[in-house]
Amino acid sequence: MCDAVQAETYKIDGVEVSNFVLPLYFTGSEEVGGRNDFLGRSHSGKTLRSFGVNPGGYIGFFNPQTGQHETFSRKGDQEAQERMKIKLQAKAARRAIRYQPFPVHSAAAKKAGQQPRRP
Numbered sequence: 284m285c286d287a288v289q290a291e292t293y294k295i296d297g298v299e300v301s302n303f304v305l306p307l308y309f310t311g312s313e314e315v316g317g318r319n320d321f322l323g324r325s326h327s328g329k330t331l332r333s334f335g336v337n338p339g340g341y342i343g344f345f346n347p348q349t350g351q352h353e354t355f356s357r358k359g360d361q362e363a364q365e366r367m368k369i370k371l372q373a374k375a376a377r378r379a380i381r382y383q384p385f386p387v388h389s390a391a392a393k394k395a396g397q398q399p400r401r402p
Contacts, residue, residue, distance in 0.1 A: 286370075288320045288331060290339020290362055308333055341367050 291302035308319040310333055319331045331337050341356035341363045356363035 287335065287340040287342050288322070288337045289366065291320075291322055291324060291337065293322060304331075336363075339363055339366065 287304055287308070288302040292299045293302065294300070302320055302322045302324075304320050305318065307314060307317045308331070313333065319333055319335070320337075323330055324337075326337055334342070336342055336355065336357055338357060338360060339362040341354055341360075343352060343354045345351075346353045354367055356367065
Protein backbone atom coordinates (compact mmCIF):
# COMPACT_ATOMS: atom_id res chain seq x y z
CA MET A 284 0.00 0.00 0.00
CA CYS A 285 1.47 3.35 -0.93
CA ASP A 286 -1.43 5.79 -1.46
CA ALA A 287 -0.85 7.60 1.86
CA VAL A 288 2.73 8.44 0.83
CA GLN A 289 2.72 7.94 -2.93
CA ALA A 290 3.88 11.45 -3.83
CA GLU A 291 7.23 10.55 -2.25
CA THR A 292 9.56 8.57 -4.45
CA TYR A 293 13.08 7.16 -4.56
CA LYS A 294 15.10 5.32 -7.20
CA ILE A 295 16.13 1.71 -7.48
CA ASP A 296 18.60 1.09 -10.31
CA GLY A 297 17.47 4.31 -11.94
CA VAL A 298 13.76 3.44 -11.76
CA GLU A 299 11.57 5.78 -9.70
CA VAL A 300 9.29 3.93 -7.26
CA SER A 301 6.76 5.12 -4.68
CA ASN A 302 7.34 5.20 -0.97
CA PHE A 303 5.15 2.71 0.92
CA VAL A 304 3.74 2.25 4.40
CA LEU A 305 5.12 -0.31 6.84
CA PRO A 306 3.16 -2.61 9.21
CA LEU A 307 3.55 -0.12 12.08
CA TYR A 308 1.31 2.29 10.08
CA PHE A 309 -1.66 0.04 10.89
CA THR A 310 -1.24 0.22 14.67
CA GLY A 311 -3.01 2.62 16.98
CA SER A 312 0.02 3.78 18.94
CA GLU A 313 3.39 5.29 18.15
CA GLU A 314 6.58 3.38 18.95
CA VAL A 315 9.79 5.09 19.96
CA GLY A 316 12.25 4.81 17.09
CA GLY A 317 9.66 3.21 14.80
CA ARG A 318 8.52 4.55 11.48
CA ASN A 319 5.30 4.13 9.56
CA ASP A 320 6.67 4.41 6.03
CA PHE A 321 9.81 3.26 4.28
CA LEU A 322 11.41 6.67 3.72
CA GLY A 323 10.39 8.18 7.06
CA ARG A 324 10.57 11.75 5.75
CA SER A 325 9.30 14.56 7.92
CA HIS A 326 6.79 17.20 6.82
CA SER A 327 6.41 20.33 8.94
CA GLY A 328 8.72 18.69 11.47
CA LYS A 329 6.63 15.52 11.85
CA THR A 330 6.84 12.06 10.33
CA LEU A 331 3.84 10.06 9.16
CA ARG A 332 1.52 9.03 11.99
CA SER A 333 -0.44 5.78 12.06
CA PHE A 334 -3.35 6.00 9.59
CA GLY A 335 -2.10 9.46 8.55
CA VAL A 336 -1.56 10.97 5.11
CA ASN A 337 1.49 12.85 3.87
CA PRO A 338 1.24 15.72 1.36
CA GLY A 339 0.25 14.38 -2.07
CA GLY A 340 -1.13 11.18 -0.57
CA TYR A 341 -4.62 9.91 0.18
CA ILE A 342 -6.30 6.87 1.68
CA GLY A 343 -9.40 4.99 0.65
CA PHE A 344 -11.60 3.26 3.19
CA PHE A 345 -15.05 1.77 3.67
CA ASN A 346 -17.24 3.96 5.87
CA PRO A 347 -19.73 1.71 7.69
CA GLN A 348 -21.87 4.72 8.63
CA THR A 349 -22.54 5.66 5.00
CA GLY A 350 -22.06 2.20 3.49
CA GLN A 351 -19.77 3.77 0.87
CA HIS A 352 -16.11 3.58 -0.10
CA GLU A 353 -14.63 7.00 0.61
CA THR A 354 -11.30 8.73 0.09
CA PHE A 355 -9.48 11.08 2.46
CA SER A 356 -6.64 13.50 1.74
CA ARG A 357 -5.22 16.57 3.43
CA LYS A 358 -7.47 19.58 3.16
CA GLY A 359 -6.57 21.69 0.11
CA ASP A 360 -4.02 19.17 -1.20
CA GLN A 361 -4.30 19.71 -4.97
CA GLU A 362 -1.63 17.12 -5.80
CA ALA A 363 -3.58 14.43 -3.94
CA GLN A 364 -6.80 15.46 -5.70
CA GLU A 365 -5.14 15.11 -9.11
CA ARG A 366 -3.66 11.72 -8.19
CA MET A 367 -7.05 10.46 -6.99
CA LYS A 368 -8.70 11.60 -10.21
CA ILE A 369 -6.16 9.71 -12.32
CA LYS A 370 -6.46 6.60 -10.17
CA LEU A 371 -10.25 6.61 -10.36
CA GLN A 372 -10.11 6.80 -14.16
CA ALA A 373 -7.67 3.88 -14.30
CA LYS A 374 -9.63 1.89 -11.74
CA ALA A 375 -12.84 2.30 -13.74
CA ALA A 376 -11.09 0.81 -16.77
CA ARG A 377 -9.65 -2.12 -14.79
CA ARG A 378 -12.95 -2.76 -13.04
CA ALA A 379 -14.83 -2.81 -16.36
CA ILE A 380 -12.47 -5.50 -17.64
CA ARG A 381 -12.53 -7.44 -14.37
CA TYR A 382 -16.32 -7.80 -14.30
CA GLN A 383 -16.90 -8.78 -17.90
CA PRO A 384 -18.69 -12.10 -18.04
CA PHE A 385 -16.54 -14.97 -19.25
CA PRO A 386 -17.88 -17.51 -21.74
CA VAL A 387 -18.71 -20.92 -20.35
CA HIS A 388 -17.12 -23.63 -22.50
CA SER A 389 -16.87 -26.60 -20.18
CA ALA A 390 -18.62 -29.85 -20.98
CA ALA A 391 -20.06 -29.96 -17.45
CA ALA A 392 -21.68 -26.54 -17.93
CA LYS A 393 -23.15 -27.57 -21.27
CA LYS A 394 -24.45 -30.79 -19.74
CA ALA A 395 -26.11 -28.74 -16.98
CA GLY A 396 -27.93 -26.76 -19.64
CA GLN A 397 -26.05 -23.48 -19.25
CA GLN A 398 -25.66 -21.41 -22.35
CA PRO A 399 -22.28 -19.84 -23.13
CA ARG A 400 -22.16 -16.23 -21.91
CA ARG A 401 -20.90 -13.61 -24.25
CA PRO A 402 -19.15 -10.38 -23.21
